[in-house]
Amino acid sequence: MSEKASFRSNGGVRGWYGRQPAWVQWIVIAIALVLAFLLPYAGDIPLIGPQIVTEGIDWPSALFNMSYYVLLALGLNVVVGYAGLLDLGYVGFFAVGAYGTALLTSPDSVLYADTGWKWLMAVPVALALTMVAGLILGWPTLRLRGDYLAIVTLGFAEIIRIFATSTTTLRGDRGFASIPHPPGTWNGEPIFGVTDAVPYFWLGLVVIILVILGVRNLDRSRVGRSWLAIREDEEAAEIMGVRTIKYKLWAFAIGAFIGGLGGVLFAGEQGFINSQTFVLQFSILVLAGVVMGGSGNMAGAILGGALISYIPDRLRGISLGDTDLYEYRFALFGLVIIIIMVLRPQGLIPSRRRAMELKDREKEVAPQ
């Protein structure tokens, strides 16, 4: 476990954490979890609280937005960060998850007479659908390398969006209304109502934690080691007996599954989706989040995913002179992306393993 040893010898927060005994590590995790669940009440902290919370949008809603962005970033991190497959059309899977839910549950759906299911019943079917979509996209395209894969995935997302816009079954702009919320009652009141977004955020958080655990275990298994090998050198991996197509398909299917989870949650909270929700800029934004946070590192993906949702939401409602900064949110966001990447090319929280590879590569390059 030389990798773990190098973690310990390093300075910084992660170095400190790595050196602590197991019980301290568990306490740190527990505190972090409690704090995460208490985030909706961050506005009550004196002094800094009001600076953190968003002004133009209800804070729990902003937190829920962050939670599905984080989910998407985690899923894309599997595809881009672990397996090294550049996917520019990740929003396609998000859309399949959301539309799968909508088709099975919304009264606007053509299937409603036959299905008309509750949200929870639709979840597994919608998720199976996204995994199938991942396989359908992956099967013909995974033989392509790098940038060719990027354009094909981008095309996949466009095709899904065009389908959603142009076919009558998927209703285009009119979209699907009255998608049921998640189930459950508390004191006779439904937990997942219309006004309070806090339960949705908690639900999102639980899903995120489960995804983190699952992906972490996968990363440390045979599958994760195969991804690493494929990312570093596909030919070498193939020669050493890694079945590259199989594991790349796994990465796609798992990435699609997580993206679909985001879509299912999104549909359950919003209650309404239409083709305008799934523009291509969305997946590019998530990719920016993953790389900005630190590609190949889950903590980085979480931070990046949260930032791409938080920065624009935080800018809402702030006015400078007589213009609302919200108008400029994406322009400013573009600037922020450039600045972060120029200052920290490996991302905000770089993957240690990747940082070492980078150092290695520097030695190979001739002086400029």
Place this chain on the structure above:
Amino acid sequence: MDFSGLIDNFGPLTVTGLAQGAIIALFALGYTLVYGVLRLINFAHSEVFLMGTYACLIVWGFFGLDQNSAAPSVGGMLLYLVIGLVVAIIASGVTALAVEVVAYRPLRRRNAPPLAFLITAIGASLFISELTGVLTHRNQRGVPPIIQAKPLFTIGDTTVTNLQLLIIVLALVMMFVLDRFINGSRLGRGIRAVSQNPDSAALMGVNKSRVIALVFLLGGLMAGIAAVMYDLKIGVTRYDAGFLLGIDAFAAAVLGGIGNLRGALLGGLLLGVLQNYAAGLFGSQWLHAASFVLLVVILLFRPTGLLGESLGRARA
């Protein structure tokens, strides 16, 4: 499926497609040039094009022309066209260089991983297009009727307008000039050297930074011409015009073999024509879906595009 529609309009669809494809091809050159040298997708190239579409509109505005003005005389038309082209070329070229200096050069110095370049380019693209969106209130802007599309000649039942002919001829001429420049001039030899092997080229005395800047500039110039042609053909521009056509142009570059100049021309023309056939067959909303399905099918059989990647090959 409307087969009779496709067969009845085969000629007009082809000509429209060729004109559209010529614009796409000029636009695609920027992707292909940068990719050939840096092995990177210049995501901000769509905004290089966007700046061109607005720059010529603004300068025509200085002459008091807007979408409602009367068509100018022949002399005025030529004058405005040349002025528009020059201004658009300058605007696009400057934007391309600015993107290089702001988003690419600092990362190259720090020896950043390839994905980082993609993300700064996305950041630059977001910044430029969104700023344009805010400043234009996300409205579209009409183009003055510099060239009135008039039927020029007819082959069978196909009428070719002066504008379509101008676009196709201009694209072919520019392609030829660029091809000669890359394959025939001293600077072009530098570009080919860097794209074959950057480190050896640097050791042989080629100024790598200057070659890279030159490549961005060339892509910008071509995008500027494409931008004016786009304005004249479509008649309106909008803050997201670059992004939408950029996807087509990128697909065209990949279709022909990214990094290959002639591939970009072939890919652009092919994509333009086939998109129009698909629109005739399935309806215009399926135009982009069809082009992507086509792209996937072709990449399955020729994984590096129709002509392969080869900016650096001795005989490109």
